[in-house]
Amino acid sequence: MELQNRVALVTGASRGIGAALARQLREAGCLLVLCARNEEALRADADQADLVVAGDLLDAAFRAHLMRATLERFGRLDLLVNNAGVGHYRSSIEADSEEIRALWELNFFVPLELARLAVPHMLEQPQLPGARELGMVVNVSSIAGKVTLPWFTMYSASKYALCSWTEGLRMEYLGRGIRTLAVCPGYVKTEFQANALSGAPPTPLARSKDRFAITPEACARAIIRGIRGNKRTVVTPASNWALVVASRLLPGVVERRLAKINGSA
Ligand SMILES: NC(=O)c1ccc[n+]([C@@H]2O[C@H](COP(=O)([O-])OP(=O)(O)OC[C@H]3O[C@@H](n4cnc5c(N)ncnc54)[C@H](OP(=O)(O)O)[C@@H]3O)[C@@H](O)[C@H]2O)c1
Numbered sequence: 384m385e386l387q388n389r390v391a392l393v394t395g396a397s398r399g400i401g402a403a404l405a406r407q408l409r410e411a412g413c414l415l416v417l418c419a420r421n422e423e424a425l426r427a428d429a430d431q432a433d434l435v436v437a438g439d440l441l442d443a444a445f446r447a448h449l450m451r452a453t454l455e456r457f458g459r460l461d462l463l464v465n466n467a468g469v470g471h472y473r474s475s476i477e478a479d480s481e482e483i484r485a486l487w488e489l490n491f492f493v494p495l496e497l498a499r500l501a502v503p504h505m506l507e508q509p510q511l512p513g514a515r516e517l518g519m520v521v522n523v524s525s526i527a528g529k530v531t532l533p534w535f536t537m538y539s540a541s542k543y544a545l546c547s548w549t550e551g552l553r554m555e556y557l558g559r560g561i562r563t564l565a566v567c568p569g570y571v572k573t574e575f576q577a578n579a580l581s582g583a584p585p586t587p588l589a590r591s592k593d594r595f596a597i598t599p600e601a602c603a604r605a606i607i608r609g610i611r612g613n614k615r616t617v618v619t620p621a622s623n624w625a626l627v628v629a630s631r632l633l634p635g636v637v638e639r640r641l642a643k644i645n646g647s648a
Pocket of ligand 1: 570
């Protein structure tokens, strides 16, 4: 997808990956809608031309308001980036079940419901000159949506579901001009771990993660390349494809290694 003069809605744009992506989309010529709960943080980074819509995405009325405000201001939506998400470092059996549902609500159902609001408008809007599509849905999943990580099994499950739905949505609308992209970052240097619903990563991982973590800016650049190149999936850093392939070819070996890092083997 070309980005010049495209209307892009980015959730979770108040910090981290979403804020970096919003900056790069603006530089690429997008008209932006920025969403998160923290209005002050959104406004601190926003340009005058951006539409800032602050609120809680878990609230259905707020999601409807967000979409209405976007269409009222810009008359169309070309790119929906479902980036807001949260971590959860607890065992699937011992974790609080309300907490697991809250995790799924933000990581899976919010992206689904936003797409259910956006895609019907995308299908109705006129195709922009030179465009090869009517709209695109980008879902920020995780490497944990490709390889289950036992220190956050429930998070992995929510991100696997997000990847699977991204693929299904693509096929549902393949001939009708809607593209989808699943983004699967490894560790990114953001406040994600500190903001987890509960728990913390195992100590060996917490100690070593900075060695292989990428910056939110590098992650955003990979997402922009994926959007421009109409990719299906972005794994970033790309070296993590090796882990994905190893987990398919040698699942037992990879599982034992991950369980060891988790302290459960
Ligand atoms: N960092 C990593 O290592 C990593 C790796 C793989 C995938 N990811 C994924 O990347 C995405 C972004 O993560 P990040 O690292 O940038 O995390 P982050 O720094 O914690 O940012 C999360 C963003 O989501 C917003 N948000 C959270 N709950 C919300 C709600 N109920 N309503 C509206 N907005 C909400 C937050 O804004 P407010 O608090 O202002 O609402 C914030 O802007 C997530 O989906 C995450 O799962 C992250």
